[in-house]
Amino acid sequence: MKYLFRNDYSFGAHPKVMDAVCAVNLEGNWGYGDDQYTARAKDRIREVCGCPDAMVEFLIGGTQTNVVACSFLLKPWEAAICPDSGHLNGHEVGAFEATGHKILTVPATPEGKITPDMLPPLLELHQDPHLTKPGLVYISNSTENGAVYTKAELTALSEFCHKNGLLLFADGARLGAALTSDANDLTLPEFAHLVDAFYIGGTKNGAMFGEALVITRPELTDGFFRMKKRMGAVMEKGWIQGVTFLTLFEDDLYFKMARQGNEMAARLQNGLKAKGWTLWVESPTNQVFAVIPNQVKPKVDEVCDCEVWCPYDESHTVIRFVTCFHTTQADVDGLLAALPNL
Known part of the structure; x- marks a missing residue:
C-alpha cells in the first residue's frame, strides 16, 4: 500500500x-x-x-x-x-x-x-x-x-x-x-x-x-x-x-476538519522522532518537515507520496508530509510502520 x-x-x-x-x-x-x-x-x-x-x-x-x-x-x-x-x-x-x-x-x-x-x-x-x-x-x-x-x-x-x-x-x-x-x-x-x-x-x-x-x-x-x-x-x-x-460553518465542521489534520500531523511528527528522524522545524499544524539522507529518499518513495521541500545540504534533503481532514490514525500508523528507522 x-x-x-x-x-x-x-x-x-x-x-x-x-x-x-x-x-x-x-x-x-x-x-x-x-x-x-x-x-x-x-x-x-x-x-x-x-x-x-x-x-x-x-x-x-x-x-x-x-x-x-x-x-x-x-x-x-x-x-x-x-x-x-x-x-x-x-x-x-x-x-x-x-x-x-x-x-x-x-x-x-x-x-x-x-x-x-x-x-x-x-x-x-x-x-x-x-x-x-x-x-x-x-x-x-x-x-x-x-x-x-x-x-x-x-x-x-x-x-x-x-x-x-x-x-x-x-x-x-x-x-x-x-x-x-x-x-x-x-x-x-x-x-x-x-x-x-x-x-x-x-x-x-x-x-x-x-x-x-x-x-x-x-x-x-x-x-x-x-x-x-x-x-x-x-x-x-x-x-x-x-x-x-x-x-x-455548520456544527463547527470547518474547525473539526482542521483539528483532525493537526492531530494526525502531531502523531506523525512524534512517530518520526521516535524512529530517529530529524525534523527541519517543529510544526504545530498539519505540515511535517523532516530531514533525510538522500539515499533514503527512494525507500520513502516506495511507500509514500510526499513532497521534496528543499535541499538541506549535499547529502540530505528536506521532505514535507501533509495531513488533512481525511487522514486517519490508521494512515499515520501504517506509514510509520512502513518507513525505515534512521
Missing part, C-alpha cells in the same frame, strides 16, 4: 459538503453569487468573524484570491511587502507581479514569519519617490513552514502596519490549521480584527474548492466585484460556493 501525504487537497470534499451540494444540484439558482445560499453564507462568515460590516466574497483558489485581493487593495504605484518564503513570492509564478505591482521581499524568520523590526529599513529606502511605495504587508497563517502567529506577534505587526500607513493582508489557505493549533492563542474574531483583509481557505480544508475573502474595513471595498469580474474570478455557478461555505 502506498500512502498519500503529499498535500491537503488530494481528496475531494467532506461528505457533508458533497451531500449539501447534491441536495440543491437541480434546484435552480441565480448565477454570479446572487443567490440565497451565497447571501446566507456571507452573513454566517460575518457572524463567526465578529465583523458585521465586512465584505465577504468567494473565489476559487488561493493564488487567485491573493492576486485579486492584493492588486485591488493597492494603488498602481504601490508594492506588497512579503517574506521571501511567502506563497505570493515563492509559489505563484509572478502572478501578482503580472498585475504591475512589485513584491518587496524581506528574509523570513525560520518559521516563515515577518516581524515589525524587519520593516523600517525597507520603508526608509522606499521614501525615494522614484521607487515603488510599500502599501501592504502580506503574511500567511499558518505559514509556509507550518508555524502560526501568536496574538502578541500579530498585534505588534498590526499596530506597526497601521502606524506606518500599511495594510495587513493574511493568506488564510491554511487558516483552519492555524486557528486549531495547540500553538494558537487567537480566536477567529480576534484574528479578523487585527488584519485588514484575509481569507478563509476551503480548498485545503474539506471543500471541493473555494476561498472566502473577508475585507474587514468597508471603506476599502468599493468596486471589488468589478475588479473580481475584470480579472476573470467571478464564478457563474456561485451558489455552489455559497452552499459549500454554509456547510463548512
Whole structure:
C-alpha cells in the first residue's frame, strides 16, 4: 500500500459538503453569487468573524484570491511587502507581479514569519519617490513552514502596519490549521480584527474548492466585484460556493476538519522522532518537515507520496508530509510502520 501525504487537497470534499451540494444540484439558482445560499453564507462568515460590516466574497483558489485581493487593495504605484518564503513570492509564478505591482521581499524568520523590526529599513529606502511605495504587508497563517502567529506577534505587526500607513493582508489557505493549533492563542474574531483583509481557505480544508475573502474595513471595498469580474474570478455557478461555505460553518465542521489534520500531523511528527528522524522545524499544524539522507529518499518513495521541500545540504534533503481532514490514525500508523528507522 502506498500512502498519500503529499498535500491537503488530494481528496475531494467532506461528505457533508458533497451531500449539501447534491441536495440543491437541480434546484435552480441565480448565477454570479446572487443567490440565497451565497447571501446566507456571507452573513454566517460575518457572524463567526465578529465583523458585521465586512465584505465577504468567494473565489476559487488561493493564488487567485491573493492576486485579486492584493492588486485591488493597492494603488498602481504601490508594492506588497512579503517574506521571501511567502506563497505570493515563492509559489505563484509572478502572478501578482503580472498585475504591475512589485513584491518587496524581506528574509523570513525560520518559521516563515515577518516581524515589525524587519520593516523600517525597507520603508526608509522606499521614501525615494522614484521607487515603488510599500502599501501592504502580506503574511500567511499558518505559514509556509507550518508555524502560526501568536496574538502578541500579530498585534505588534498590526499596530506597526497601521502606524506606518500599511495594510495587513493574511493568506488564510491554511487558516483552519492555524486557528486549531495547540500553538494558537487567537480566536477567529480576534484574528479578523487585527488584519485588514484575509481569507478563509476551503480548498485545503474539506471543500471541493473555494476561498472566502473577508475585507474587514468597508471603506476599502468599493468596486471589488468589478475588479473580481475584470480579472476573470467571478464564478457563474456561485451558489455552489455559497452552499459549500454554509456547510463548512455548520456544527463547527470547518474547525473539526482542521483539528483532525493537526492531530494526525502531531502523531506523525512524534512517530518520526521516535524512529530517529530529524525534523527541519517543529510544526504545530498539519505540515511535517523532516530531514533525510538522500539515499533514503527512494525507500520513502516506495511507500509514500510526499513532497521534496528543499535541499538541506549535499547529502540530505528536506521532505514535507501533509495531513488533512481525511487522514486517519490508521494512515499515520501504517506509514510509520512502513518507513525505515534512521
